[in-house]
Amino acid sequence: MRTIGLMSGTSLDGVDAAWVETDGRTIGRFGRRLTLPYSDDMRRALRELLDLAPTLDPGNALLKTCEARLTDHHAKAVRALGEEADLIGFHGQTILHQPAAGQPGAGRTWQIGDASSLAEATGIPVAFDFRSADVAAGGQGAPLVPVVHAAMATALEKPLAIINLGGVGNITWIGRDQQLIAFDTGPANGPLDDWLFRKTGQAFDLDGRLALSGRVDPFVLKHLSNHPFLRIAPPKSLDRQDFHDAIRSAGLEALSAADGAATLVGFVVHCVAATLPHLPEAPQQWLVTGGGRRNVAIMQALAKELPAPVLSVDDVGWDGDALEAQAFGVLAARVKLGLPLTFPGTTGVPKPLTGGRIVAATSSTAAVARL
Ligand SMILES: Nc1ncnc2c1ncn2[C@@H]1O[C@H](COP(=O)(O)OP(=O)(O)OP(=O)(O)O)[C@@H](O)[C@H]1O
Numbered sequence: 001m002r003t004i005g006l007m008s009g010t011s012l013d014g015v016d017a018a019w020v021e022t023d024g025r026t027i028g029r030f031g032r033r034l035t036l037p038y039s040d041d042m043r044r045a046l047r048e049l050l051d052l053a054p055t056l057d058p059g060n061a062l063l064k065t066c067e068a069r070l071t072d073h074h075a076k077a078v079r080a081l082g083e084e085a086d087l088i089g090f091h092g093q094t095i096l097h098q099p100a101a102g103q104p105g106a107g108r109t110w111q112i113g114d115a116s117s118l119a120e121a122t123g124i125p126v127a128f129d130f131r132s133a134d135v136a137a138g139g140q141g142a143p144l145v146p147v148v149h150a151a152m153a154t155a156l157e158k159p160l161a162i163i164n165l166g167g168v169g170n171i172t173w174i175g176r177d178q179q180l181i182a183f184d185t186g187p188a189n190g191p192l193d194d195w196l197f198r199k200t201g202q203a204f205d206l207d208g209r210l211a212l213s214g215r216v217d218p219f220v221l222k223h224l225s226n227h228p229f230l231r232i233a234p235p236k237s238l239d240r241q242d243f244h245d246a247i248r249s250a251g252l253e254a255l256s257a258a259d260g261a262a263t264l265v266g267f268v269v270h271c272v273a274a275t276l277p278h279l280p281e282a283p284q285q286w287l288v289t290g291g292g293r294r295n296v297a298i299m300q301a302l303a304k305e306l307p308a309p310v311l312s313v314d315d316v317g318w319d320g321d322a323l324e325a326q327a328f329g330v331l332a333a334r335v336k337l338g339l340p341l342t343f344p345g346t347t348g349v350p351k352p353l354t355g356g357r358i359v360a361a362t363s364s365t366a367a368v369a370r371l
């Protein structure tokens with residue numbers, strides 16, 4: 001199947017799009033990929049939505065405008081890619097994530113984006129709503145990408161850890177017998193980006209330069225490191241805003257911009273190291289993906305903290321900028337083929353679970369024609 005995966009992650013930096021040929025279990029070929037960044041205005045509107053999301057009415061005007069703009073931005077990304085495809089995997093933008101572990105029907109996860117409009121705009125069927133069946137079954141609804149990591153890592157030595165450092169961090173651990181364990185590690189670039197924006201007006205700490213010029217404050221780091229999330233056994237997942245209050249009250253505000261950035265980097269890395277007690281066996285190597293792998297301060301601190309070599313996924317031939325988008329291309333194929341998306345070891349569902357829905361351009365065209 002020729003698919004286009006589309007991901008708009010928690011860092012709100014833009015839409016990643018990637019072309020993949022796949023049968024859902026294996027990858028035939030990766031094709032073109034691109035990122036279509038959001039304007040500052042769009043990023044501001046999305047961030048506002050995240051703050052409002054817990055009490056947001058589905059008919060809210062800002063929500064509707066944002067959703068339409070977001071969908072349009074995804075359609076532009078597909079057009080810019082300029083590739084033919086049989087299916088699009090459209091993650092949408094998570095604005096709220098509140099799973100209720102082990103309680104079927106009690107949690108919720110909310111990704112905005114209008115799949116029918118995207119199918120209409122592109123003429124390609126769209127797989128979407130990847131997380132809600134899992135949450136409805138009492139799973140965490142995240143992470144979803146681990147099954148794709150496992151498909152890509154067949155030739156690599158195990159046990160292996162893949163760390164994704166986006167707005168939030170997550171880990172995929174693959175054992176010698178292909179056992180899969182995955183969960184969110186803690187905040188990653190989200191709080192760091194917010195700090196940089198507040199203190200310097202920059203969207204993020206380019207290459208970690210500011211953090212490298214600062215010093216970790218041991219008291220603030222200790223305070224943050226006591227967060228109970230880190231001790232909870234997996235499965236576990238996070239909303240981008242989950243650590244917001246903890247970070248606000250940790251004493252960060254008294255620090256300089258550079259020391260605050262260094263301390264937040266220290267915390268991101270501590271969260272990764274804190275996964276070790278939750279893993280059946282220490283990884284032989286750690287592969288880092290997501291934008292955080294470009295932050296030199298993060299990569300240096302990871303290499304110091306972790307007991308095995310730390311590499312970027314690009315070092316084993318993967319594309320760390322495209323990986324999540326590629327994964328949603330593969331997951332789209334899995335939706336179409338009725339293959340499971342989530343597993344007891346990834347989201348805590350009792351047994352492997354299918355998910356997602358597909359909408360085709362023709363159905364919505366027919367619906368429009370009937371009006
Ligand atoms: N050159 C760089 N130097 C430092 N940090 C960078 C660099 N490039 C990207 N980043 C960081 O990576 C972030 C984007 O990462 P990524 O695209 O993996 O996140 P995402 O996919 O939106 O999030 P998630 O995986 O949580 O859904 C940026 O917000 C920024 O903080």
Ligand SMILES: CC(=O)N[C@H]1[C@@H]2OC[C@@H](O2)[C@@H](O)[C@@H]1O[C@H](C)C(=O)O
Binds near residue numbers: 167184
């Ligand atoms: C609810 C949600 O959108 N979660 C994201 C977020 O960003 C990183 C981490 O938190 C991960 O659990 C997940 O994304 C990746 C793509 C996943 O599901 O594998």
